[in-house]
Amino acid sequence: MMFRGIQAQLFIAFGTLVLIISLFYTRLSMLFIEVTQDIVASHLLAMEIDHLQQSWLQEHSLQVTSPAYQLVGANSDLPAKLTPSTYSNDVFNVAGQENTYYQPFALTDMPAQGVIVSANELLPLSDFATIYSVFLLSVSVAAIILAILSTWFLASRLAKPIQQLALAIREQSPDTPCNISGDNRQDEIGELASAYKNTYSELQEAWQRERDFTHDVSHELRTPITLLKNTLTLNPDVIPDPSERQLIEQATNTLQQTVEVLLALARKENLQFTPVKIMPILEKQLLALYQLYPTQAFAAEIDLPDNFTMPGNAYLITLLCQNLINNGFYHGGGAGIHIYLHEDKLVFENPLTDTPSRPYYQGLGHGQYLVQRIASVMGWQIDIQQTDTHYRVCLGWQ
Secondary structure (H helix, E strand, C coil), X not given: CHHHCHHHHHHHHHHHHHHHHHHHHHHHHHXXXXXXXXXXXXXXXXXXXXXXXXXXXXXXCCCCCCCCEEEXXXXXXXXXXXXXXXXXXXXXXXXXXXXEEEEECCCCCCCCCEEEEEHHHCHHHHHHHHXXXXXXXXXXXXXXXXXXXXXXXXXXXXXXXXXXXXXXXHCCCCCCCCCCCCCCCCCHHHHHHHHHHHHHHHHHHHHHHHHHHHHHHHHHXXXXXXXXXXXXXXXXXXXXXXXXXXXXXXXXXHHHHHHHHHHHXXXXXXXXXXXXXXXXXXXXXXXXXXXXCCCCCCCEEEECCCCCEEEECHHHHHHHHHHHHHHHHHHCCCCCEEEEECCCCEEEEEECCCCCCCCCCCCCCCCHHHHHHHHHHCCCEEEEEECCCEEEEEEECC
């Protein structure tokens, strides 16, 4: 994570650039030394050859002026490999011998072919190359170290406003006014801080509207629903037709379940997920249904292990199972519901009939909307299948 931050990326980018520039100038300086050596060696060879040629023309004798020079008597005495120097095509570098050069004579009637000079034996040139190389190496190492330190300092200074902005963002709370430092800067960071402040403020307003809506739904809808249910229970003669009474009771229960699901999805505490045992939840919902409709025939078959668990929130799973079981009861025509595992998926399956044994309530389309909302919040995959004879809901999870 450290090398993915902006500070590390800036350091790597600037450091690499500085290192490339340092190596480029170091190589350029070394090339300068090599060219200087070739120039000096070529000049010395030219002076020595001019001296030898004049001596041959005047005295018919060849005598080198320094032990650093060596006469080449014949082609057989030449080194095995010669390469042209970087300064002149008349001067050649001797392969395998550092700072050794060869230049042939211009006169062809001389008893020698040319002269080889060992530049290392010439004290001025040797001392210059050695001292300058050490100086250049020291300066290059010091420059690279200084560049790395300055690059790290520069990267830290450039990344510090972003780090402060990230810290200020993490310290924000939905219940307090947004306070972001740096929004008055006249650069891209200031624009980012200002954009975040405006966006966060708009989100706070949206959160407040959502909380107000949840509060209103919780207090303003629950009360009339409870009043309606109590009226139906305490005054059985208000609606004399049993079928109409049962239809109103189903509609009231469905409305109550819808409100409970929407409120559950809006509460943050219901978004904490742990492994939940499913069997007790299913048994509790089925018993509640049997107690509510003791005279209705409804067969429930559960083929699940007793310790079977699913990852999610217990309250949301309870509402989901309640919705699916009630759908099977209302639309299954009294044939019941079958709950089982198939290919690592929890399946709720109930038959479909044209002549149900209880008043048919066309509510929320088998509760698909609520089921899909609950499943999506918990990260489950839902597959709804409907044939001519059966309605099937398959729940999968990671």
